Amino acid sequence: MNAIVPNYVAGFIYGALVESFCSEQNARMMAMDAATDNADALLKDLNTMYNRARQAAITQEITEAVCGGAAAQRREREEGDESVMGEQAAKTKKTETSLPEGKIVQVSGPVVDVNLRAVPFRRSGTRSQ
Numbered sequence: 001m002n003a004i005v006p007n008y009v010a011g012f013i014y015g016a017l018v019e020s021f022c023s024e025q026n027a028r029m030m031a032m033d034a035a036t037d038n039a040d041a042l043l044k045d046l047n048t049m050y051n052r053a054r055q056a057a058i059t060q061e062i063t064e065a066v067c068g069g070a071a072a073q074r075r076e077r078e079e080g081d082e083s084v085m086g087e088q089a090a091k092t093k094k095t096e097t098s099l100p101e102g103k104i105v106q107v108s109g110p111v112v113d114v115n116l117r118a119v120p121f122r123r124s125g126t127r128s129q
Contacts, residue, residue: 056107063104 052107056104059107060104
């Protein structure tokens with residue numbers, strides 16, 4: 001009996017220490033799992049933001065290229081018209097044509113939202129009645 005009680009108490013204390021150690025390791029493992037989930041969510045959000053910014057830059061470049069091409073075509077057409085029309089008519093034609101000014105508001109995948117501001121057309125040489 002003298003040997004059983006001390007062994008029982010030592011076993012009970014040892015069991016409590018092992019359980020405490022396991023509990024600590026389990027808490028660490030759960031914290032690391034939560035941190036991994038948060039890092040994955042953050043990476044997903046950052047990847048989405050990067051893709052949207054990249055798509056916006058690509059769309060902006062395409063828009064600038066298209067508008068530049070349209071302006072070049074219009075300029076060529078106006079230069080061709082100048083040789084046919086008189087000088088005053090060419091000046092009137094130049095003041096009447098202009099490109100609308102626009103700003104890209106939002107890019108969501110292949111969809112681009114653009115706000116266009118209408119530029120008023122001015123006709124010189126015409127009389128108002």
